Amino acid sequence: MPAATRPLNVLVWGENRHEQLEEHVRATYPDGMHGAIRAGIEEHLGETATVRTATLDEPEHGLTEEVLARTDVLTWWGHAAHGEVDDAVVERVHRRVLEGMGLVVLHSGHWSKIFVKLMGTTCTLRWRSEHDRELVWTVNPTHPITRGVPSPIEIPEQEMYGEYFDIPAPDELVFISSFSGGEVFRSGCTFRRGNGKIFYFSPGDQDFPVYHHPHVRRVIANGVEWAAPNLSEAALPTLLRYETGDFFTGHGYQGALDAEHRGGQA
């Protein structure tokens, strides 16, 4: 069923550790950070989306083949336990992104295995958690992700994330943030990888109520809509041979050398 004629299937993934371990985080996010993110998406997308959640401590982190196969857009928040995410699950999510699933990576998700794998860089940055004010400025007013939010969005208290942010140059730079300490950050970036679209958005932290901020919630909902799959069916880019004059029937690859020498490819 094409996405346009049914609700978008959105899965909000949350690490859900700070909420269990730290009282002040639990107080700010009684339904978990994933609960707040889910509520923000539901409040904006309404009946056009079905939003579920999954967390680290579920079997396979709640990201089984079956769950991912029916997910149109996945949002990702992780921080303290990136290292606990199973590599096999990361491979699975990676393949689904290249097949067309949208991915919205939030805040400290910059250092998640899945984002690092998709970017190919260290994804490091400078940081400080000291109640900086963050201002989020729109630098691409034609982008649908900016709809309905002012420029700047004012976030009274936030962790500082600053440049140099070691990512590939984004396909589209949507937001740039400043912090009261004077740092800047490319806080809203889009990337296209394989058949999938990726939106990275940095506002959001366990120590501050950023996922209750109405404009932050609007941006995340916009990002989810934007990242919806473009293809009507999942398709992984594949290496195939094509005969001269036949543009549509690719052949399975048989290897670079004859069978006994074979090690590789085309």
Next chain:
Amino acid sequence: MPAATRPLNVLVWGENRHEQLEEHVRATYPDGMHGAIRAGIEEHLGETATVRTATLDEPEHGLTEEVLARTDVLTWWGHAAHGEVDDAVVERVHRRVLEGMGLVVLHSGHWSKIFVKLMGTTCTLRWRSEHDRELVWTVNPTHPITRGVPSPIEIPEQEMYGEYFDIPAPDELVFISSFSGGEVFRSGCTFRRGNGKIFYFSPGDQDFPVYHHPHVRRVIANGVEWAAPNLSEAALPTLLRYETGDFFTGHGYQGALDAEHRGGQA
């Protein structure tokens, strides 16, 4: 010693399997494909570069820490044996690129572990090895990589590589090729990752004398020059904390939670 005041250290890496296993390849490339690539770079860069070679069957594939530490630009040709390249060596090369070493990836190197890791995508394409003529058109005449070559470069016989080439949108698209069968390919692309510059150039194949083509050699030499490190010293982007008002003294990261809960990051 800054690169500008000494010769550029270039390392031409070749898989060197087809040359050993296939008579017709040995005939076309009596010094190996890496030998031809090296000669092309030397003929254009002269005394401004020192060019060495390394191959798969050397210990650590000839890519030890010591060798890589003194390499400014690495060129990479592999095909039949991508799978035999040791993952630890791939990690090492990856880190060196992010530290600033230039990387020129040639032809079937599109499916090498190092290129796939840097791109984050499948790097697949369509192909056919049937004596297509390739025309390489310049689409960015301001780019130094295009210096001294006509548009188009005519390559009488080549393997066809066609779209969809599953790479991130390049930072700069320099060349687009057509093939006599009608396919097109983004054949000259630049990417920046971490502190390193990457140039992918698709012309070149074991079955055809493409690395003896004067314009192909010129482009590769131009690419090597362009990919030279920008920083005077190698530096891996690193996650660091900065106090308010101190922009230059980053602190080592101590973890996201107190010691007993610690699993991750910022």
Next chain:
Amino acid sequence: MPAATRPLNVLVWGENRHEQLEEHVRATYPDGMHGAIRAGIEEHLGETATVRTATLDEPEHGLTEEVLARTDVLTWWGHAAHGEVDDAVVERVHRRVLEGMGLVVLHSGHWSKIFVKLMGTTCTLRWRSEHDRELVWTVNPTHPITRGVPSPIEIPEQEMYGEYFDIPAPDELVFISSFSGGEVFRSGCTFRRGNGKIFYFSPGDQDFPVYHHPHVRRVIANGVEWAAPNLSEAALPTLLRYETGDFFTGHGYQGALDAEHRGGQA
């Protein structure tokens, strides 16, 4: 009324000279080329769009302030009479694009005054009208403009447009074409200027029935949808002064010097 809740207002602008002067063009396009383009958009967008046409020989070329003010997306086809388009009308269209109106520029519209003004370059290319076959390859499968069309789109007979196409590097490269003569062309390109989105699509010519081609029509309809305004109201970017701490109330500009010396700006 926000665009999402009412039909998109689309205006198809046609030069309409070849159709009057050349019998074979009239035979191919009995309703004019603009008529064929309009029909293609209507057949795909249905009730979600209201499509009108305007032509060069109407007063103000059919592009009055009133007409443009209610246009969401304008498509532009011109060729033989670019020079007859009134500069004041070009200024008006230019301002509307910067305010947010979408613009879809077709084929020989590459040399229209409005496209050249928006690009800032010569917009020249190489060409030949000799019945080349054109193949239009998708290089960005995540882009909504590619929906529902095969890769490649095969156009049996077309004018050749080849590189170097003197445009700024597009924000998104969507299609690359090859021609039977061996030339290549960046045939589908997006650009963002001010608050407006621009899609250039090269297939289409007066001498061939390209605007009756089902896939070409689909791409143009997709392009119109994509170019719809993002802002809920037209807004021209304006130079304004802002007091410290007030991010939302810009002041009218009074000039760089006191009144007697005044010549310029901020």
Next chain:
Amino acid sequence: MPAATRPLNVLVWGENRHEQLEEHVRATYPDGMHGAIRAGIEEHLGETATVRTATLDEPEHGLTEEVLARTDVLTWWGHAAHGEVDDAVVERVHRRVLEGMGLVVLHSGHWSKIFVKLMGTTCTLRWRSEHDRELVWTVNPTHPITRGVPSPIEIPEQEMYGEYFDIPAPDELVFISSFSGGEVFRSGCTFRRGNGKIFYFSPGDQDFPVYHHPHVRRVIANGVEWAAPNLSEAALPTLLRYETGDFFTGHGYQGALDAEHRGGQA
């Protein structure tokens, strides 16, 4: 004579009005702002460049055909008198950029006729001249324009320039600035137009000694080097017809229709 074997011919263009009209500007810049900019370039490029100046009040603003023909890179500072720059001179500079001459546009030059013409947008921004501190952060450490300067560059007092800056998305975003008031600005941007390279760099103002700042001077010198022409000879992109199979001999264009109907192009 190819640029590499002779000094680069650099022309520093200055409006030179504030210096004549305002005592405090004359005190800060006794040799004019153009004099300070020239000194900064000379101090870094030494014998590899010959640097001249030209100003608004000279005949043809000092930008005759002869002067421009021998200029490799032009830098542009204007502010109060953009409107006085003769349109014919703007056309001449525009053509020279498309032919390959480099252009470095400084600070308030964002609203110069030449920059607006090359960008195709309004080039407007938000501003405030109130002694903000500006921090200039590197976001592309592989770019040669960033060589030798810290990140951030600290400018104690500056005019604030803030987003939204209405320019096309730059080909490369090199620097992002923050201001003490919280605004951000894409302060170092590159663009390629025709055969020419353009660098926009926003630091610099008549009211503050920014062009005496050693790091600002270094960036401008780096920008001049980067913008040097890539082609060995000036060449304006031109619309030409090519016969099938002849890729190198373009024919002069004869018009779209026969002589009596002719108005346009290909």
